[in-house]
Amino acid sequence: MARPQLPGLDHLTVNTIFCIGRNYAEHARELNNPVPKNPVVFTKPASSLIFDGDSITIPEFTNEVHHEVEMVVAIGRDGKNIPEADALDYVAGHAIGLDMTARDIQSRLKEKSHPWDLAKGLDTFAPLGRFFPPSQLPDLSDTRLTLTRNGQTVQDGTTADMIFTVPNLIAWLSKHFSLSAGDLIFTGTPEGVGPVTKGDRLVAQLGENLSTLSVSVK
Ligand code: ZN
Secondary structure, eight states: OOOOOEEEEEEEEOOOEEESSBHHHHHHHHHTOOOOOSOOEEEEEEEEEETTTTTEOOOOOHHHHHHHHEEEEOOOSSSOOGGGGGGGGEEEOOOEEEEOEEHHHHHHHHTOOOSHHHHHTTTOOEEEEBBBBGOOOSOGOOOOOEEEETHHHHHHHHGGGSSOOHHHHHHHHHHHHBBOOOOOEEEEOOOEEEEOOOOOEEEETTTTTTTEEEEEEE
């Protein structure tokens, strides 16, 4: 499968999709997880991506798929060991995204201390909105992210509550991995995660209409 171009950043093709777990303290608490001292990192395959107007498919082997609304950062330049002070120079854009999670599978994996890929990386489990340039974001450190499910608000948070900021995350990731143009970082979800069912309509938003994502569930 060809790697898709990033919506709004047509010069970039998707590379590695990094995701950060437990980056909002209230969300860590709602799942009875400790607040981490270092970022919790996992990845999703490019095959998990879908875009505005597409549908999330719930596979038959899970009975509990949760929504997690997240700000997504696109990396625009290659880098390694990036200092926090320079980190924002590597950002090509921001978008809203959903880190869909088969919570029942994840719970079983966590019990065995296994990786989360089978719960997080499934086809259609990374819906992604349109990117806009950093210059259009009024305040990276206090940007609202919201999710409605069938018209009802289910998540409403702000990046002000992130435990690790975007510069923290870029510095941390680039210490361990070479970052490349086209990498994505799903930066974690605020509290309010919950189940979706077939027939649902999910609408996620970053800021005041900066990036909007509408997907159905089937
Ligand atoms: Zn997440």
